[in-house]
Amino acid sequence: MNKSILNFINKTAEQSITRNDNGPDFYSGLAGQAWFLFHAGLCLNNKKWIKAAELKINKALLEMELIPSEKKAGFYEGSSGIIATAIILADKMKSKKLLNRSLNLWDQEFIKIFTSTDSEDIFTGWAGSILSFAMVWHLIPTKVRKSQAKIIKSWLDAEIPKRGFLTQELGLAHGYAGIAMALRCFSYLEQWKPGLRIANFLEKYIDQNFNSNLRGWESSQINNHSIESWCNGSAGIIIARRSSGGKFNSSTIPEAIKHKLFERVHDKKIDEIPFCHGHTGFLVALELLSKKKNIGPEIIPVKSYRQGLINGHDGVAYYYLNTIMQMPLVLAGIKGKES
Numbered sequence: 045m046n047k048s049i050l051n052f053i054n055k056t057a058e059q060s061i062t063r064n065d066n067g068p069d070f071y072s073g074l075a076g077q078a079w080f081l082f083h084a085g086l087c088l089n090n091k092k093w094i095k096a097a098e099l100k101i102n103k104a105l106l107e108m109e110l111i112p113s114e115k116k117a118g119f120y121e122g123s124s125g126i127i128a129t130a131i132i133l134a135d136k137m138k139s140k141k142l143l144n145r146s147l148n149l150w151d152q153e154f155i156k157i158f159t160s161t162d163s164e165d166i167f168t169g170w171a172g173s174i175l176s177f178a179m180v181w182h183l184i185p186t187k188v189r190k191s192q193a194k195i196i197k198s199w200l201d202a203e204i205p206k207r208g209f210l211t212q213e214l215g216l217a218h219g220y221a222g223i224a225m226a227l228r229c230f231s232y233l234e235q236w237k238p239g240l241r242i243a244n245f246l247e248k249y250i251d252q253n254f255n256s257n258l259r260g261w262e263s264s265q266i267n268n269h270s271i272e273s274w275c276n277g278s279a280g281i282i283i284a285r286r287s288s289g290g291k292f293n294s295s296t297i298p299e300a301i302k303h304k305l306f307e308r309v310h311d312k313k314i315d316e317i318p319f320c321h322g323h324t325g326f327l328v329a330l331e332l333l334s335k336k337k338n339i340g341p342e343i344i345p346v347k348s349y350r351q352g353l354i355n356g357h358d359g360v361a362y363y364y365l366n367t368i369m370q371m372p373l374v375l376a377g378i379k380g381k382e383s
């Protein structure tokens with residue numbers, strides 16, 4: 045491993061250990077930090093980081109009740125994502141205590157938070173819940189899984205026609221790309237055709253709205269984030285589609301985005317590097333499109349440590365571990381099943 049990258053991972057992990065002030069969530073808080081610290085500890089053989097990861101995920105489970113009820117269903121900002129992360133980490137850590145605790149919480153809380161949401165996106169809504177469900181599908185007891193899957197299907201069957209889709213956004217974080225990705229992951233595992241049909245429908249709509257002059261989606265420039273961002277733009281749409289096995293309705297779309305992303309990752313003026321709307325997100329999408337690793341310039345922050353997996357430096361460091369160790373592409377929320 046390159047020495048400057050190794051230094052950066054070390055420094056980030058040491059700083060991450062000391063910071064606990066961004067709430068419990070996966071996006072920028074404790075659950076995401078625990079994810080990074082565990083994998084960093086595993087790869088670089090550092091027991092202190094693994095211990096810190098266990099403390100952080102336990103703390104996240106305690107602080108989960110602070111999440112406002114309208115966000116609880118989500119994966120990135122909600123409780124479903126925190127419990128799912130805890131189950132996966134407990135299994136990898138071989139911690140029986142944490143596994144029992146998180147499986148109990150899953151059993152008690154999951155259906156309650158899933159069925160009471162008014163929101164639909166993967167950050168805060170029902171799509172986030174089914175993404176979490178897909179992530180722990182292999183780890184929850186069969187009886188629980190079967191009964192929960194049945195409830196999810198009949199809820200989606202009844203609620204989607206009734207509610208339609210409230211959002212107009214197309215991107216991964218708050219729009220159709222993320223919803224389609226979650227539906228695909230769930231529906232593949234459950235072999236549930238209605239879910240795949242809705243995913244296809246949403247993806248077709250996204251592709252119809254591609255602007256070939258802009259080489260992106262017009263609607264993605266929200267809050268001044270670039271048209272290529274992971275959260276609202278092209279990188280997220282690429283990652284969602286490629287990592288859940290969906291196809292583009294036209295081959296010109298991934299080609300156009302590939303060229304645009306290539307320009308972006310070699311643009312030296314960029315100083316925003318976190319995954320969400322910075323360099324790291326562009327790089328992951330570009331790697332998925334090119335099916336190659338390490339195709340960008342090295343990105344190491346010049347500014348001081350910023351807490352968070354998706355919105356901070358923990359995620360940039362995890363990207364390097366991910367690149368080097370071939371770990372799951374959990375930054376997209378799932379295991380990295382490529383088409």
Ligand SMILES: [Zn+2]
Pocket residue numbers: 269273274275276320321
């Ligand atoms: Zn963003």
